[in-house]
Amino acid sequence: MPFDEFTGRWGPCEGYVLPTPGGTGRAACNCFSMGQWAIANLSPCFITYSPGGVYAVSTYQDASGMPQCPSVGSSPPPSPMGPNWSTDTLNVDCQGHFRLCYTLKAGSAMSPSASDCTVAQSCTEDWYDTPGTVQTFPPLPSWVGADPACAAQFASTGGYGEMSVVGLSVACDEIDDGSGGAYVFNRVNYCPLSCNTDPTGPGCAGCMSGGSGSF
Numbered sequence: 048m049p050f051d052e053f054t055g056r057w058g059p060c061e062g063y064v065l066p067t068p069g070g071t072g073r074a075a076c077n078c079f080s081m082g083q084w085a086i087a088n089l090s091p092c093f094i095t096y097s098p099g100g101v102y103a104v105s106t107y108q109d110a111s112g113m114p115q116c117p118s119v120g121s122s123p124p125p126s127p128m129g130p131n132w133s134t135d136t137l138n139v140d141c142q143g144h145f146r147l148c149y150t151l152k153a154g155s156a157m158s159p160s161a162s163d164c165t166v167a168q169s170c171t172e173d174w175y176d177t178p179g180t181v182q183t184f185p186p187l188p189s190w191v192g193a194d195p196a197c198a199a200q201f202a203s204t205g206g207y208g209e210m211s212v213v214g215l216s217v218a219c220d221e222i223d224d225g226s227g228g229a230y231v232f233n234r235v236n237y238c239p240l241s242c243n244t245d246p247t248g249p250g251c252a253g254c255m256s257g258g259s260g261s262f
Contacts, residue, residue, distance in 0.1 A: 078216035079230075082139030084147055086187065088132060091151060091166070092116035093202040093240060096123050101199040103151070103166045103192035105132040123191075131186035132169055138181045145214035145222065146172035148229060149187060153200040156207035156236040164197035166206065201237070208235040 048058035067074040075081075092104045094116070106114035107129030137147070148170040154163035169187040176182065192198050200206075211229035214222035224230045
């Protein structure tokens with residue numbers, strides 16, 4: 048508040064809200080503690096080349112907007128078949144700049160390990176303007192996996208999609224895992240490709256359940 052012609056001083060704290068013990072979202076007074084990142088398309092393609100092995104490739108949108116797998120050529124695809132993999136939206140409890148990534152890994156969503164190999168990763172980032180509202184984020188770009196062995200493992204035994212964020216709120220709250228790395232807030236289970244032909248087979252329950260991550 049103004050104190051004299053040239054200086055100011057602190058006035059009374061007005062309209063403050065204390066954190067609610069055990070609360071979430073705004074009640075916790077923490078940024079990025081409640082919301083949802085929704086991804087429209089989570090489908091990868093696994094294509095076998097001979098020789099060359101199994102390659103993972105993102106789906107691409109055809110003229111009607113439907114996701115499609117690229118046709119099998121004589122060699123692994125050198126680049127994605129289209130510019131975008133999926134549209135996405137964010138609804139979160141704080142204003143700020145956020146980088147969101149979706150990472151496909153071979154392994155178990157129920158018991159993830161730091162040693163799980165990465166099939167591919169696709170990221171988007173932007174400024175999120177109005178807390179508590181759904182905002183369209185830039186599309187997740189398409190991709191081609193660079194690890195055939197990991198792709199083969201994912202196709203054979205299943206894997207998971209990991210949703211993560213790194214960001215900075217308008218109040219300068221750092222959004223990360225506490226040590227500067229990405230904060231993982233959701234994992235989506237993927238079953239082996241054999242479940243496409245036998246959905247009742249072993250390990251085929253809860254495949255790719257949900258295209259969004261809530262936190």
